[in-house]
Amino acid sequence: MTALNLAGLIAAAADTIAAHAEELTVLDQAIGDGDHGLNMKRGFEAVRAEAGVFAAKPLPEALKAIGTKLVMTVGGASGPLFGTLFMALGKEIAAEPDRADLTAAFGKAIEAVAARGKSQVGQKTMLDVLQPVHDALAGGKTAAEIADVADAAADATVPMKALRGRASFLGDRSIGHMDAGARSTALLVRTLGQAIGESA
Amino acid sequence: MSNVGIVIVSHSPLVAEGTADMVRQMVGDEVPLAWCGGNGHGGLGTSVEAIMGAIDKAWSEAGVAILVDLGGAETNSEMAVEMIGEPRAQKITVCNAPIVEGAVMAATESSGGASLKEVVATAHELSPS
Numbered sequence: 063m064t065a066l067n068l069a070g071l072i073a074a075a076a077d078t079i080a081a082h083a084e085e086l087t088v089l090d091q092a093i094g095d096g097d098h099g100l101n102m103k104r105g106f107e108a109v110r111a112e113a114g115v116f117a118a119k120p121l122p123e124a125l126k127a128i129g130t131k132l133v134m135t136v137g138g139a140s141g142p143l144f145g146t147l148f149m150a151l152g153k154e155i156a157a158e159p160d161r162a163d164l165t166a167a168f169g170k171a172i173e174a175v176a177a178r179g180k181s182q183v184g185q186k187t188m189l190d191v192l193q194p195v196h197d198a199l200a201g202g203k204t205a206a207e208i209a210d211v212a213d214a215a216a217d218a219t220v221p222m223k224a225l226r227g228r229a230s231f232l233g234d235r236s237i238g239h240m241d242a243g244a245r246s247t248a249l250l251v252r253t254l255g256q257a258i259g260e261s262a
Numbered sequence: 263m264s265n266v267g268i269v270i271v272s273h274s275p276l277v278a279e280g281t282a283d284m285v286r287q288m289v290g291d292e293v294p295l296a297w298c299g300g301n302g303h304g305g306l307g308t309s310v311e312a313i314m315g316a317i318d319k320a321w322s323e324a325g326v327a328i329l330v331d332l333g334g335a336e337t338n339s340e341m342a343v344e345m346i347g348e349p350r351a352q353k354i355t356v357c358n359a360p361i362v363e364g365a366v367m368a369a370t371e372s373s374g375g376a377s378l379k380e381v382v383a384t385a386h387e388l389s390p391s
Contacts, residue, residue: 097301101301130345133345137301137302137307137308137309138301139338141309141310141338142337142340143337145341178337178340179337
């Protein structure tokens with residue numbers, strides 16, 4: 063992964079979020095406050111606008127800076143959660159990570175997100191996608207297989223009852239809808255996995 | 263004497279401003295006070311950047327107590343404290359208390375010269391446990 067094209071990854075992520083912003087908003091309207099798509103789009107467009115600045119930094123510094131930008135621009139509760147994911151990843155990852163290093167850093171980043179959201183797996187949040195993705199990464203799966211794991215994990219949030227976030231106010235009425243954060247996480251996993259696969 | 267600052271963070275700018283107005287009228291001007299609310303784009307929500315700005319505005323060497331409404335306000339406030347960083351972060355506490363009662367009681371405690379720990383404890387007493 064030494065030839066990681068960070069600017070390319072940023073563009074791919076921003077394109078995906080923009081293409082699915084409407085879908086994410088519809089998901090969030092069902093059980094949240096209906097701004098997830100717009101919030102994520104604003105955040106990733108802000109990151110895209112400074113892609114050159116981020117890409118010029120060593121990978122750990124770049125990830126921390128991207129996380130900070132997401133915190134400041136995504137807004138809502140998603141800003142700190144996605145921002146923390148990238149910031150913690152930057153804090154833990156090596157400048158030229160191999161798969162084992164990426165897996166370990168990703169595990170630490172998930173712990174940071176769980177602490178930030180005072181949440182755990184099974185509560186119908188982005189963690190319900192992040193954890194299976196980490197396990198697939200640790201289990202040696204390919205990028206395409208990991209993306210499928212992420213999609214299945216997002217689908218698996220549908221029958222869950224939300225225990226964190228705005229959706230938790232709905233109680234049983236949150237059952238039957240996919241968590242918007244889980245969906246956006248799965249979208250990013252597929253996009254980044256593909257882009258990394260192509261540049262590896 | 264520097265009194266503990268109070269920051270009010272609500273998803274609604276109207277709730278935040280109204281709460282701050284209550285604090286001012288009931289407690290007076292000797293407590294550093296700031297509020298923020300809304301997502302910065304005209305909607306309901308909270309913004310880390312706005313919270314950091316409010317902390318700056320209400321900053322006191324005695325510390326700052328933050329009163330929040332719903333979950334996202336707490337998450338964003340904790341993030342803001344972390345991004346402000348040490349050494350100031352040690353003197354900032356996000357309170358687990360109802361926003362209106364908590365803000366008024368915390369400010370009342372602060373106006374008497376109480377420490378951050380005492381101010382926070384007073385707010386926490388209001389929280390249903």
